[in-house]
Amino acid sequence: MSKVFVLDTEKRPLEPIHPAQARQLLRNGKAAVFKKFPFTIILKVTFKTEKPVQPLKLKIDPGAKTTGLALVNDTTGEVVFAAELEHRGFAIREALTSRRQIRRSRRNRKTRYRQPPKHEWFRKGNKKPVPKQRRTWLAPSLMSRVHNINTWVKKLIKLARLTDISQELVKFDTQLMRNPDIQGKEYQQGTLAGYETRECLLEKWKRCCAYCDNKDVPLQIEHMYPRAKGGSNSITNLTLSCEKCNLKKGTKDIKEFLKKEPEKLNKILVQAQRPLADTAAVNSTRFKLLEILKATGLPVETGSGGLTKFNRTQQELEKTHWIDAACVGKSTPEKLIIKGVKPLLIKACGHGTRQSCRTNKYGFPIRHCDRKKIHFGFQTGDIVKAIVTKGKKVGEYVGRIATRATGSFNISTKDFLVEGISYKYCKIIHKKDGYSYGH
Numbered sequence: 001m002s003k004v005f006v007l008d009t010e011k012r013p014l015e016p017i018h019p020a021q022a023r024q025l026l027r028n029g030k031a032a033v034f035k036k037f038p039f040t041i042i043l044k045v046t047f048k049t050e051k052p053v054q055p056l057k058l059k060i061d062p063g064a065k066t067t068g069l070a071l072v073n074d075t076t077g078e079v080v081f082a083a084e085l086e087h088r089g090f091a092i093r094e095a096l097t098s099r100r101q102i103r104r105s106r107r108n109r110k111t112r113y114r115q116p117p118k119h120e121w122f123r124k125g126n127k128k129p130v131p132k133q134r135r136t137w138l139a140p141s142l143m144s145r146v147h148n149i150n151t152w153v154k155k156l157i158k159l160a161r162l163t164d165i166s167q168e169l170v171k172f173d174t175q176l177m178r179n180p181d182i183q184g185k186e187y188q189q190g191t192l193a194g195y196e197t198r199e200c201l202l203e204k205w206k207r208c209c210a211y212c213d214n215k216d217v218p219l220q221i222e223h224m225y226p227r228a229k230g231g232s233n234s235i236t237n238l239t240l241s242c243e244k245c246n247l248k249k250g251t252k253d254i255k256e257f258l259k260k261e262p263e264k265l266n267k268i269l270v271q272a273q274r275p276l277a278d279t280a281a282v283n284s285t286r287f288k289l290l291e292i293l294k295a296t297g298l299p300v301e302t303g304s305g306g307l308t309k310f311n312r313t314q315q316e317l318e319k320t321h322w323i324d325a326a327c328v329g330k331s332t333p334e335k336l337i338i339k340g341v342k343p344l345l346i347k348a349c350g351h352g353t354r355q356s357c358r359t360n361k362y363g364f365p366i367r368h369c370d371r372k373k374i375h376f377g378f379q380t381g382d383i384v385k386a387i388v389t390k391g392k393k394v395g396e397y398v399g400r401i402a403t404r405a406t407g408s409f410n411i412s413t414k415d416f417l418v419e420g421i422s423y424k425y426c427k428i429i430h431k432k433d434g435y436s437y438g439h
Contacts (some may be wrong), residue, residue, distance in 0.1 A: 061325035068325030077333035082322035169302035260322035381432030
């Protein structure tokens with residue numbers, strides 16, 4: 001069971017407790033709810049205890065779309081807290097593309113001339129030396145992933161006694177993929193050899209057989225151009241196949257094996273040469289994330305994706321983002337206790353937009369947005385509890401609100417939308433922080 005974070009009267013983190021203990025403290029009036037997500041209580045009275053607060057390790061498995069987070073007690077092997085953080089990097093990329101297209105379209109209309117931004121002017125052959133601070137620049141869609149993880153690291157540092165951080169630094173070791181006999185890293189010479197290549201292929205081929213699309217069988221690494229006929233061990237010549245298809249293909253060339261299925265053959269050949277966009281995103285941000293984690297002042301341990309998978313398979317655990325996070329690094333306990341742990345599902349939604357003029361799909365203005373965001377102490381995105389005592393909508397509603405200047409709000413509950421609820425009936429449960437939550 002995921003435990004509840006506890007703060008003392010001075011907001012210092014104490015030992016996380018079982019939910020039943022938290023309910024009892026709240027029922028007896030000895031504690032109050034401090035934060036809804038992740039659920040945290042704060043004590044109203046000081047308790048004297050001789051037992052010291054056990055240190056926890058924060059483990060992070062960064063991903064392009066979803067990052068796994070886990071708090072692990074290295075002494076007992078217990079996973080105290082787990083979360084899966086869904087990023088919005090691709091949504092940011094699409095928004096930036098849309099904005100760029102609208103601006104270029106506006107400049108090309110029959111209106112007064114407006115000079116393009118300087119960065120576009122530089123691209124037209126006017127070479128200038130790149131400033132030092134821009135050499136390490138990352139695109140906003142990539143930096144959003146780093147900022148999301150950094151935000152949650154800072155939150156967890158305030159809620160638990162963290163002494164170390166473990167980060168999966170390298171998702172895939174491309175040199176090991178091209179040359180399995182490479183020297184220089186200890187794990188590559190031992191039982192971990194081959195894990196990097198297999199993990200890359202599983203991501204690339206969506207964990208299914210390339211020939212029959214079967215997902216529910218053990219998969220084998222297969223050479224499209226067989227080794228017996230001069231095929232290489234390059235990652236572009238490898239794919240995944242079930243045992244049945246692998247035996248059926250034997251030492252045939254892929255073109256000979258699929259000569260009666262030209263569409264499937266072309267699809268496989270294109271996929272084999274296609275770079276992994278998700279892998280590129282992770283590889284681009286890994287050292288920036290490491291730099292930010294070191295800035296917290298906590299010791300940071302790093303480990304590869306192959307080591308993570310090795311730790312997980314040794315303990316026969318299923319593959320999820322938060323379990324992968326718990327298995328990051330050499331310090332992973334020999335036996336992880338994950339029974340009853342339910343991860344908090346976090347989705348990055350952003351903080352809205354500063355765009356005052358909303359446009360249609362052609363870029364023409366259709367409505368204007370008020371610059372004032374807070375009305376009667378509420379902001380769109382806050383989670384509230386509304387107890388309506390009179391009128392046609394009598395009842396109790398919990399959900400996110402959309403505010404209006406009139407004071408008549410809409411509440412999006414788990415199952416339906418309620419319109420026209422007065423602000424007088426609303427009480428804030430959780431302030432808008434740019435994330436949505438689920439279990």
